[in-house]
Amino acid sequence: MLDFNDLCQAISGEVLVKDRNFDDYTTYESDTRKDLTGAVFFAFDGDNFDGHNYLDLAVEKGSRLLIVSKEVELLAQDSVAMIKVQDTVKAWQQLGHYLLMKQRKAKRFAVTGSSGKTSTNAVLSQLLESIFPKKVLSTLGNTNNHIGVTQNIVRLKGEEECFSLELGTNHPGEIGDLAKIVKAHGAILTSVGASHIGNFTDEEAIFEEKIDIFRYMEEEGVAVVPEIFSEKVKKALSDRQDIRVISFGKSEKADVRLLNYELLMGKSLFTVELHSGEQLELETNLSGEHQLLNICACLALLELFQKQWSFKIEDLVPVIRNLDLPGMRMKTEQVGDKTFVLDCYNANPQSTAAFLKWVKELYSSGTLVLGDMLELGDKAMSYHQAIFNQAKAMKGFDLLTVGECFSKVNSEGKAFLNSDEAGEYLKANIKADETLFFKASRGIQLEKIYHKFRD
Template sequence: MNITLHDCKNLFSTYRHYGDLDVEINRVATDTRKPMEKALFIPIVGERFNGHDYLKEAIHQGAVAALWQKDIPIPKFIPTLFPMILVDDTTKATQQLASYLLEKQKPIVVGVTGSNGKTTTKDLLDAVLSEKYTTHKTVGNFNNHLGLPFTVLNMPKECNCIILEMGMDKFGEIQLLSEIAKPDFAIITNIGESHIENLGSREGIAKAKLEITEGLKENGLLIVDGDEPLLRNAYAGETIYCGYKQGNTYELMVKKTDERGISFTCNHQEYIIPMLGEHNVKNTSLVIALADKLGLSREDIQRGLNKVKVTAMRLQVLPGKNGSLIINDAYNASPTSMKAAVQTLKQLKDYDRKIAVLGDMYELGHDEENLHRSVAEVIEPPVTDVFTVGEKGRWIASELMDKSKNINIVHFPTKEEAIEELNKTLSPQTVILFKASRGLKLETLAEVFVKEERE
């Protein structure tokens, strides 16, 4: 961290302190259940909690200073020399501190948003750009109005490139994040159906994602999914388009797919990624476009791609029992990402039995039944079996049955009821895909069939 108490004193007007302004601050923290050695404690006020109630624990855990909301009385137990920075609102102050640090340290700032693929693209960016830069990235799902500032404020002093994931579920949220971060480069991975319940339509989702340009620096660059009409000519500034269709700035063609990954060409240069999914090829092209702009060679880019690690439950390939292959893609789901996962399953040529285990998708609004049924559009041989799970997953099975495709279709109201039937399918010729929204926790079913190390 590169913020000092001098910075805090200069940034905020009111200060209660009778000690050393040069006290070392290594990071910011909110969770007093964990060690806070040399941390700036930031008490957040939520709907059901107030972090100000935990100042004593923060000091006990090693915090060396704290932000403090002015309208909350300062406790009498505070040590005389303990620095207190008084602010109108601790959440807004955290955002101000993050913007200040970015201006002070001046790393290259890359903002990433999109309906699907944000985390994978962030991980790809980190792997590739670390070939030339000292990078820092959003950890986990720290991608909201608090998570993004905390990611920035815990940026190492030596960082010269920060990769910030930006999430949202309603209008205005990405605009705020973009204005905090002021990115040099902004990436929109795609436009899907996630949060359509709040945003009304895919057009609304595109409008919300394009808010990432609101804080984009002058002469900043936008890189987008060029196969998505809603992102074509949507920004007046410089834009790079990536995709499979002709006319994109970076044009893609897949050459080979197997369980080890995908080989493809991007503007006629060949690359290999150690992950599944043609949508991940497109995510990679967004990274290639940015890496090109920053002067990395094809060799640099491929070296970075070789290092990337697939995040758990995102098309994660695992050895299954009885020699089978398990693809755990149960982290989350929308119709777009579920269709992409099914397409990936179809492309695995070395397996005679291809089974899709598909479950409920959430936050799809009033049209959720039709959106579930739309997944059936891509389900066809070589998929051999579809096992659906959950109340909403039934709609996928129903649509498939109406189409009378040459596929074995079974619906299970609960995950547990599917175990016996799936056990019968396991063999070296079987690959099973698991895909559903986070709330269903379908990974607990997938884990039943993963080969244990001692086997």
């Protein structure tokens, strides 16, 4: 933790009320629903809320140092200090950067992409943890935005050897802001697709947004990218000749290559050729070509640190065999005689197409339950039509859709506007011993259907 003067320096703050009582703090918070004892409270000012309206409550909850960006009536308590900044969110991000830079010996890694970033970051974190037990700080949950990245950083204990942080965006400029916080030594771009395209002009704009993760890297940084974008990334980073670009994929041109794979129930067998030319025969509990490519991306990054960290890539084989993905991603649950395959956390055209490809490769029948893919802007209907056509072409599978967009393209089949309606129908009509496959954006709440069967 920082003392009062260091914190002022970190966030470029102006002292309104000096700390008269103590110089160190236990946490940094912005939520008055929490216990704020010993916390530095940041009063965020958003579109739908203003933390400055809750300063008295923050003090009541235990905070003794308030970070504000507005002229506020000074609190009467002598024990409360206050620092004013131009923008509390920017100050929060400055705090994250300052704390990371104090950990000079630790390596900082970052992951972004239109799809696959959370799974990839989870894989990378677990591989790093096997090298540095209990000395890796990684993103928790869905905390990858302009608030969440620092929210993870303030959890550091000072003993970390590595940071593995997920960077997300849904508006232009956000990746750049987050990349400046992290200033990564190594970063992975998992994919570029139509995720949140409703907030961007086109996929080219999304590409430019994503590669900001590399533009603000540490000197001599490592950029790991899909092979199909390798040359494009190098061209875009022409002013960063110090950055080393490593590619992954199935193509012969890839530096780290997925040579072949076999998908089985509960596991995958696959072969990876490393940049060195060494081939690894691997097994993992994850399934789907996209997940195997995510593992390849992590191996592409870690291969370059073998000598520095005195480990061998082969040491990671047992960890790869049993990986864990967070949230509602590719989870298989059994309820009575029904099997539920749940991927309800997020969806875009790219990730949904990959999900359907995986289902087709591994299963011969079942019920597809597809929910709307959100934030696709003017192209939403064409994207939903393409996914609908892909699903309809899967012989042996029934199809049910949820959401307004799918209801417009699914005029011939089972289409429901919300998950409650779909759940009632399925509970009354689904046949015995059925396998149901769920994929949708988080806002559709497809998991409600699963809960109807479980309750």
